[in-house]
Amino acid sequence: MNWLLPPGNSTFAGDIDFIYYVILVITGIAFVIVEFGLLWFVIRYRRRPGRKAYYTHGSMKAEVIWTAIPAVTVVVIGVMSGGVWNQVKGRNAAPADAMVFGLTAKQFEWNATYTGADGRLGTADDFVVRNQLHVPVDQPVLIKLATEDVIHSFFVPNLRVKQDALPGKTIDVWFEATEPGEFEIACAELCGLGHYRMRAFVTVHTADDFARWMAEQTAAAAAGE
Amino acid sequence: MATSAPPIDAVHAGHGHELSFIRKYIFSTDHKIIGVQFLLLSLVGLFLGGMMAMAIRWQLGFPEGSMPLGGIFPETMVSGGVMLPEFYNSLVTMHGTFMVFFAVMPLLVGVFGNYLIPLKIGAEDMAFPRINMWSFWVAVIGTVIMMAGFWVEGGHSQAGWTQYAPLSADPQWTGVATGQQLWLLSIAVLGLSSILGATNYITTVVNLRAPGMTWFRLPLSIWSLFITAILVVLAIPILSGAAIMLFFDQTIGTSFFNATAGGQPILWQHLFWYFGHPEVYILILPAMGMVSEVIANGSRKPIFGYHSMVYAIIAIAFLGWIVWGHHMFQSGMNPTLGMTFMISTMFIAVPSAIKVFNWMGTMWRGNLTLHVPMLNAIAFVAMFVIGGLSGVYMASTPVDIYIHDTYFIVAHIHYVLFGGSLFALFAAITFWYPKMFGRMMSEAWGRVHFALTFVFFNLTFWPMHYLGLQGHMRRIYDPSQYEFLQHLSGTNRFVTISAFLLMVSQVIFAANFILSWFYGKKASENPWNDNGLEWSTPSPPPHGNWPDVPTVYRGPYEFSSPEVEEDFLPQHQKLPGDLEPEAAGRGS
Ligand SMILES: [Cu+2]
Ligand SMILES: [Cu+2]
Numbered sequence: 001m002n003w004l005l006p007p008g009n010s011t012f013a014g015d016i017d018f019i020y021y022v023i024l025v026i027t028g029i030a031f032v033i034v035e036f037g038l039l040w041f042v043i044r045y046r047r048r049p050g051r052k053a054y055y056t057h058g059s060m061k062a063e064v065i066w067t068a069i070p071a072v073t074v075v076v077i078g079v080m081s082g083g084v085w086n087q088v089k090g091r092n093a094a095p096a097d098a099m100v101f102g103l104t105a106k107q108f109e110w111n112a113t114y115t116g117a118d119g120r121l122g123t124a125d126d127f128v129v130r131n132q133l134h135v136p137v138d139q140p141v142l143i144k145l146a147t148e149d150v151i152h153s154f155f156v157p158n159l160r161v162k163q164d165a166l167p168g169k170t171i172d173v174w175f176e177a178t179e180p181g182e183f184e185i186a187c188a189e190l191c192g193l194g195h196y197r198m199r200a201f202v203t204v205h206t207a208d209d210f211a212r213w214m215a216e217q218t219a220a221a222a223a224g225e
Numbered sequence: 226m227a228t229s230a231p232p233i234d235a236v237h238a239g240h241g242h243e244l245s246f247i248r249k250y251i252f253s254t255d256h257k258i259i260g261v262q263f264l265l266l267s268l269v270g271l272f273l274g275g276m277m278a279m280a281i282r283w284q285l286g287f288p289e290g291s292m293p294l295g296g297i298f299p300e301t302m303v304s305g306g307v308m309l310p311e312f313y314n315s316l317v318t319m320h321g322t323f324m325v326f327f328a329v330m331p332l333l334v335g336v337f338g339n340y341l342i343p344l345k346i347g348a349e350d351m352a353f354p355r356i357n358m359w360s361f362w363v364a365v366i367g368t369v370i371m372m373a374g375f376w377v378e379g380g381h382s383q384a385g386w387t388q389y390a391p392l393s394a395d396p397q398w399t400g401v402a403t404g405q406q407l408w409l410l411s412i413a414v415l416g417l418s419s420i421l422g423a424t425n426y427i428t429t430v431v432n433l434r435a436p437g438m439t440w441f442r443l444p445l446s447i448w449s450l451f452i453t454a455i456l457v458v459l460a461i462p463i464l465s466g467a468a469i470m471l472f473f474d475q476t477i478g479t480s481f482f483n484a485t486a487g488g489q490p491i492l493w494q495h496l497f498w499y500f501g502h503p504e505v506y507i508l509i510l511p512a513m514g515m516v517s518e519v520i521a522n523g524s525r526k527p528i529f530g531y532h533s534m535v536y537a538i539i540a541i542a543f544l545g546w547i548v549w550g551h552h553m554f555q556s557g558m559n560p561t562l563g564m565t566f567m568i569s570t571m572f573i574a575v576p577s578a579i580k581v582f583n584w585m586g587t588m589w590r591g592n593l594t595l596h597v598p599m600l601n602a603i604a605f606v607a608m609f610v611i612g613g614l615s616g617v618y619m620a621s622t623p624v625d626i627y628i629h630d631t632y633f634i635v636a637h638i639h640y641v642l643f644g645g646s647l648f649a650l651f652a653a654i655t656f657w658y659p660k661m662f663g664r665m666m667s668e669a670w671g672r673v674h675f676a677l678t679f680v681f682f683n684l685t686f687w688p689m690h691y692l693g694l695q696g697h698m699r700r701i702y703d704p705s706q707y708e709f710l711q712h713l714s715g716t717n718r719f720v721t722i723s724a725f726l727l728m729v730s731q732v733i734f735a736a737n738f739i740l741s742w743f744y745g746k747k748a749s750e751n752p753w754n755d756n757g758l759e760w761s762t763p764s765p766p767p768h769g770n771w772p773d774v775p776t777v778y779r780g781p782y783e784f785s786s787p788e789v790e791e792d793f794l795p796q797h798q799k800l801p802g803d804l805e806p807e808a809a810g811r812g813s
Binding site for chain 1: 310311314317383384385389391392398399400484485489490491524525526527528529530531533555556557559560561563564567568571572574575578579581582583585586588589590591592593594595603606607610611614615617618621622623624626627629630631688690691694695696698700701702703704706707708709716784785786787792
């Protein structure tokens with residue numbers, strides 16, 4: 001049991017985690033002040049016979065202090081968060097050179113669509129692999145996220161990616177993985193009976209590896225038709 | 226005396242002939258009886274919601290194990306001793322539904338709104354006693370409709386208490402039709418009950434305050450219940466309207482929320498949370514108000530910064546209307562809105578901090594009497610702070626990307642609603658029990674209950690922060706499906722066992738509550754040496770509350786005033802220098 005985050009393997013994971021740790025420190029300080037303050041008061045000001053409490057209705061100075069400090073603090077956290085938010089989810093956040101993939105959720109699976117040789121979605125050479133999203137490392141990736149039925153949520157804990165898939169809409173999600181490996185995809189939005197087992201994988205390949213995999217799959221897809 | 230005409234019913238009923246048993250205890254128009262009726266009904270709701278949580282925890286702690294008492298459920302819910310995922314989803318839905326709509330909300334608003342408002346402002350009853358009676362019986366009808374969902378074909382709703390469309394909008398996605406419709410119907414009916422009650426509260430506070438009870442002599446509990454009632458009147462119709470739209474999607478083929486026919490699934494989320502965030506404050510503001518009463522009483526000191534406390538309540542209620550999007554950062558809503566909602570949400574920290582520091586200021590240099598209500602009230606502050614601070618993580622949009630829809634939010638909401646509202650309710654129930662029932666609850670057993678609840682509450686919910694930070698999604702039936710959650714099975718089991726012990730500890734409260742009703746020590750008029758008007762009439766108060774409505778000479782928190790020998794100075798006590806309120810009476 002600890003308050004550390006598990007390792008993050010995308011370019012923006014570090015920025016997200018940094019804000020988390022800033023908040024952890026700030027809220028940690030507030031937590032200690034309040035909890036130990038309460039405990040101290042309970043011990044220090046316990047009822048003693050013959051003593052009367054200090055009669056006061058408050059202090060304007062104190063009110064100003066404990067209004068101003070939290071206000072300034074949250075503005076700081078807000079401004080810091082805003083920068084990272086824009087970088088991750090802003091309207092035009094995805095880098096222009098991102099490689100495009102499709103990902104379509106349905107009860108209870110994730111279907112990854114690959115562009116084939118032409119590098120474009122929605123053409124005849126597209127092919128689909130169930131529950132397997134293969135991407136290259138150190139390369140921005142743009143995912144066209146959609147759903148066929150209800151709302152699902154595309155969640156890759158290790159990449160710090162989460163985005164709901166909304167019926168009737170295609171939503172852009174981007175990330176750039178920084179390490180090869182296999183990471184789990186989970187569904188994070190209640191979507192029915194099999195929500196708990198709507199599991200898939202992101203496989204992050206080295207560039208060479210990815211090219212080989214892609215060639216294999218493209219050939220297999222072409223042969224299958 | 227300068228007092229406006231008391232409600233007709235109260236005059237009739239209070240001072241005249243004897244009422245039949247049915248008119249007195251069943252279809253009563255007495256706000257105190259209605260308050261107690263709401264109390265008994267919502268304690269049952271609380272128990273049911275708790276038992277559902279136990280079943281959920283069993284499944285998460287012991288996913289493969291055969292469920293204790295699993296045999297009493299039909300094969301469609303628990304098969305071969307193992308809970309089915311569809312039943313798990315129903316339980317998750319109904320645990321949230323019961324705790325929000327049938328336990329915490331009626332406990333705070335239905336019980337204490339009814340019981341305290343007339344007694345604390347010096348009114349003989351509510352402004353509309355018959356509407357008040359209806360508000361209770363409509364709630365009973367709503368409860369019956371909701372319960373019926375468990376027995377219909379296909380089982381109860383499985384769409385979560387948030388009812389996200391289109392999962393909730395079309396039976397083909399969950400296989401639930403009737404249960405889903407009953408859920409929506411019940412919520413609409415319950416909404417009517419809430420609106421009836423809240424209109425009454427608002428009218429009563431505005432019109433029926435005793436002579437001398439100016440706005441800034443109102444106890445903070447009444448301020449918070451008054452502001453809450455305004456939130457109820459504004460927020461609940463939104464939910465009712467949305468529920469009716471969803472009901473039509475389900476039954477007559479409209480497509481408000483169904484994308485395949487041109488509807489907008491995200492519209493449901495906007496409507497739901499536009500109600501839902503004010504609802505969060507409906508569930509916490511009355512708790513804050515009542516805790517303020519208990520902390521002033523236990524500290525034997527005036528509330529520190531009374532005016533700031535009032536303005537903070539108003540500020541929270543106002544901010545509550547412009548933050549709903551923080552539930553939807555990852556929903557596909559325009560990311561620019563994410564920025565707006567993040568900033569407005571962050572600012573809620575300000576009035577919340579004002580309240581916390583003022584409670585601490587009230588305790589500072591006090592003469593702390595740690596009676597059972599006070600212990601629970603201090604626990605409220607200590608736990609609410611944790612819930613408030615964990616809220617900052619989710620308000621930060623980038624951090625929310627990671628922890629949204631994980632156990633971190635489950636930890637957060639339980640620190641606010643259990644650690645906050647429910648501890649406040651334990652404080653309130655134990656504080657006003659002697660007034661309600663004329664007998665004291667056992668102080669010793671109250672302490673035992675408090676200590677066990679405090680410990681097991683934290684052992685249950687603190688580790689959920691950790692689960693969330695490890696990425697553990699909420700509302701999943703079997704975490705062992707995922708590789709990255711494997712190492713959490715020990716924590717899940719620990720949480721489950723703590724939750725069981727937490728539930729078992731509540732037996733002490735139930736026993737204390739029931740047995741004290743019959744065997745408790747007789748309560749005096751003012752057992753806590755408090756200043757509020759409710760303590761100036763016998764315990765329990767007669768119908769009509771006072772032979773003559775009291776006059777108010779000062780604010781409610783004059784503890785340890787240098788003007789008198791004792792460490793309290795009731796609002797109705799006239800000191801030599803006090804002037805009678807002007808003939809107009811209840812002025813501003
Ligand atoms: Cu899903
Ligand atoms: Cu909210």
